[in-house]
Amino acid sequence: MAGPDRKPTIIDVARLAGASIKTVSRVINKERYVSPDMQERIEKAVAELGYQPNMMARSLASERSNLIGHLYGDAGGPYTLEIQVGLLNRCRAHGYHLMIEEIDYRSPNVEQRASAIVNQMRLDGVVLTAPVTDNPIVLRILEEAGVPYVRVTPQQESETSPSVRIDERQAAYTLTQHLLALGHRRIGFIKGKANHTATILRYTGYCEALTDAGVTVDPVLVEQGEFTYASAVACARRLLDQPHRPTAIFASNDEMAAAVVAEAHNRGFSLPANLSVVGFDDTPLAEMMWPPLTTVRQPVREMAETAADILIGLLSQRGKVDWPKPVPHQVLAHTILLRQSTARPPGKA
């Protein structure tokens, strides 16, 4: 059973099927104009030889690499992974392969690196996630190279590239409303890393909900975090040290919410009786911590899948229309998950 030691090429298939190379190529690529019996003969030959087209040769000749790149900044925990799973799902379904590249957006040679990634590998398309979604250098290089790209949760929607996101402002608004409805009036807020889109939108939603409910935003109750556990511990301390402390705390992500919960536990608070806490993102952590965290779920995987679909759709019509306009900007639905970390404030049965 030891076949020929060299991998079969299209030539071998052609010879075996008694057809020309070109016709085999047509069958492989599911092009039209091949008679049924010829097709069958070729398919049989392909199966018999276990022929697998060489992607490298294919790409070289056709200027299409069947490669989609995922560019991201720092490996953002479960989020990044979910994105990849989503992308992978779609890539697989459409015969694309996924290439992942981290890019240090702070480094001075972002340009060089981004260019290397895009140009050397001849990526067909790219999906961008935070924090490179809005990096001007990366975007420029992509534009220059003419590589289509889709951005997941960009800061600003652009006219040249599609995007996918959820309405974070709205989500934060609703979540804050939930706390208000429970009777909370002093609601602390821990912001995320400065300048992140998410930080701004979530904070805006919080402020608007309060204002709309006739509650003034008290700057004393707003802390600046960094999206990390450690940063939030300090914030939680300051918040809980206050004489007239908040009865609820809205942390801009789950990790920071976990820090608040831990700090509260440390002080012997019973949750949620003494303090309500909400997070954002619904990381796996959220339902495994105790008490399970009320939070917002972004359909991250689905967002990635949508991004991939848009990209692949774009690629498939390459050459026909250069770019559909206006480019799509999808807003996916989020879910508010009410779990057990929220309750009426103490004293208000």
Next chain:
Amino acid sequence: MAGPDRKPTIIDVARLAGASIKTVSRVINKERYVSPDMQERIEKAVAELGYQPNMMARSLASERSNLIGHLYGDAGGPYTLEIQVGLLNRCRAHGYHLMIEEIDYRSPNVEQRASAIVNQMRLDGVVLTAPVTDNPIVLRILEEAGVPYVRVTPQQESETSPSVRIDERQAAYTLTQHLLALGHRRIGFIKGKANHTATILRYTGYCEALTDAGVTVDPVLVEQGEFTYASAVACARRLLDQPHRPTAIFASNDEMAAAVVAEAHNRGFSLPANLSVVGFDDTPLAEMMWPPLTTVRQPVREMAETAADILIGLLSQRGKVDWPKPVPHQVLAHTILLRQSTARPPGKA
């Protein structure tokens, strides 16, 4: 400043530098036998044109793709991501690119898919993580294709492929010893998914520690979990429902430990006073839950880096030695993290 719209090729560089294509190729590939001034001229031309070698063409001509694949089964949360980060670090450092492929090891066409991945993309090497590390079909295909691969935490070390792992048995042994040292004698154990290597090794370590300390392994205290939160909730219930219940519980991973903690909280236990809990893996969850979990940290990223190093080392000497023998089997050091989820058993001040 709008250069030529076509990407520069090696020919353009050669022309500009007044050299032959081949010599440019030599410079690009850092081969010997190029005079200093020629080298300089070529490098200048490369810089001036912003020339980037086309990987596809390079691969086609050289039979080397500079592509390393990461094959994994189900997206295993933070673990998989850490692996990728580790691999990425090394790939970047050595000019390789990472291609990630999920492979449904239960599907009937694993063979087809594995073969497609390996043969179509002409991967130079592959890193395997659970649960495909020991899939016979995948391994066979890799062997047949002659693609070097490294396995991270395989069930069985093989003579044909290097591996990287930690001593899980020893880690579980030490962790159990810790509980014993605190004074616990009734120590519950929640096993992982049946047939996983990790499950067996961790359980073995637990048993041996007990036995060595003169404590009999009580089957009533051993539950079969599945590495998931949900599975462990049921186990925890059964364990805690027992009249003579354990004073400590060793869950085979952090996620299951979180379930035990949650169940204990539900029952109003105060942790760790009423019940000690330990996990395994040190997922981000471990330090963010409350109380922070005593667990074992596998240097996952480092393991991935080691795997990549081994692989890249192998690739770089391709053709010289076909395979170093014996192949390396690295065992990396783990860390026992004593946090606040463990204490002396109740009644033993």
Next chain:
DNA sequence: CGGGAGGATGGCACCGCTGTCATTGCCGCC
């Protein structure tokens, strides 16, 4: 019954690079 449309197939250049081998020039050594 001639001509044209369009399906089916093949020929061949070429994608951008590397491997192999040939060639050149120079140096050292007997």
Next chain:
DNA sequence: GGCGGCAATGACAGCGGTGCCATCCTCCCG
């Protein structure tokens, strides 16, 4: 002074496909 040896360079044939165009055949229609 002739010659082997080696550094330095180049010529050229592929690697395994695809794009474009030519060709052939069949069928339909005026």
